[in-house]
Amino acid sequence: MRQNPCRLIGSVLIFILAVVCVGCNNGPGVTEPSTMPTESIGQTQGTSAPETSIPGTSPPETTVPVETTVPDTTVPETTVPETTAPPETTSPVTQPVETQPPVTQPAPTVSPEPVYEYGDHYAHILNYSPEPEDHTHVYWGSGGTGKFYEGEYIFDVDYRTITYELWCSWDPIVQLAFRSSNECDSCSDVQMTPDESYHYLRIVEYNNYTCGYENHYCKQETNHLYLMRWMAEGCKYCGKTDCVSFFARSSIGFTSPDGTLCPEYDIYRDPDFYCQDCGRPTYKINPDRTQHCFSYIHSTNCHYCGVWVEARACHTCKQEDIDAFQANNN
Numbered sequence: 390m391r392q393n394p395c396r397l398i399g400s401v402l403i404f405i406l407a408v409v410c411v412g413c414n415n416g417p418g419v420t421e422p423s424t425m426p427t428e429s430i431g432q433t434q435g436t437s438a439p440e441t442s443i444p445g446t447s448p449p450e451t452t453v454p455v456e457t458t459v460p461d462t463t464v465p466e467t468t469v470p471e472t473t474a475p476p477e478t479t480s481p482v483t484q485p486v487e488t489q490p491p492v493t494q495p496a497p498t499v500s501p502e503p504v505y506e507y508g509d510h511y512a513h514i515l516n517y518s519p520e521p522e523d524h525t526h527v528y529w530g531s532g533g534t535g536k537f538y539e540g541e542y543i544f545d546v547d548y549r550t551i552t553y554e555l556w557c558s559w560d561p562i563v564q565l566a567f568r569s570s571n572e573c574d575s576c577s578d579v580q581m582t583p584d585e586s587y588h589y590l591r592i593v594e595y596n597n598y599t600c601g602y603e604n605h606y607c608k609q610e611t612n613h614l615y616l617m618r619w620m621a622e623g624c625k626y627c628g629k630t631d632c633v634s635f636f637a638r639s640s641i642g643f644t645s646p647d648g649t650l651c652p653e654y655d656i657y658r659d660p661d662f663y664c665q666d667c668g669r670p671t672y673k674i675n676p677d678r679t680q681h682c683f684s685y686i687h688s689t690n691c692h693y694c695g696v697w698v699e700a701r702a703c704h705t706c707k708q709e710d711i712d713a714f715q716a717n718n719n
Contacts, residue, residue, distance in 0.1 A: 509558055510546050511567070517541040524573065528565050535562070539573055542566035548581060548589035553597040568593055587642030604636045606644045616644060627653040667703045678706040 506513040519525075519538040527536050542563065546555065548571045556564065571589070581589065587606055591597055600613040607613040616635065624632035626648060634654075637647035648654060657663050662674050669682035678693050685691075688700045694710035695717070 512543045514541055526569050528562055537566055549585055551592055553592045556592050583638055583642035606638055608643050624651050626651040679708050
């Protein structure tokens, strides 16, 4: 089919005019942003035919699609926030408030006024109310057993001022109460000297006995006679009948001869420390049974080695006898 030359020439002129117009509107280096939809970016240029303008009207501008550069998509770096564990808070353990019942003080007990029964240098509290720590003392009376407490009797005399006449005027219960008040374990203020003890015990226990001899503090007649025989024999160390060792006194004040006080005392002549027959030491010097001497009152087998021992004979065990005796008894 043969084309019309005039129509062909007109199409060429229109195309040239469109190109010129594009060059005038867009200066060099200026790129008009594409107004095409993003879907047209991927289409191939030159595939669409130029539009034919309607005669009498201005043909539309043909815009050449400009290749747009898609900027690199930068994926923002995902930062995972550091997980910080919240500080462990331990709630304080609150103990429940312990409620104590109100302390009620017991009403003070008013002790009744004491009722006294008065005697010679003493008073007896008839309505005495003993404290828990009071000691009870039991006695035998005409009606059977009875009891009294320390503090139930009040005395205005003590171990230093008591007289034998006053002591004899009291009945046995008052006497027991007096002795209890002076000899009780809780009487910390009672610390008698030998002279005070002698005066007190001679009255309350030995019927105020005295032998009448100078420097003698005898308890009773039998003790005095024993002392007189001993003195008549003379001291075993010095031979004197008036040796100072005869007039020694015990801690409670009575006469108690002590040979160690003799000026000529010899320990080897003392039977308490050395046997006067064999010369061996006693158990007070050496407790070893294979070393010291001892004896039995009656003839018997030794309790430690099994050997027969005559009455009052000197005896010292042998180790082999002790071992054999123990082996036979096990």
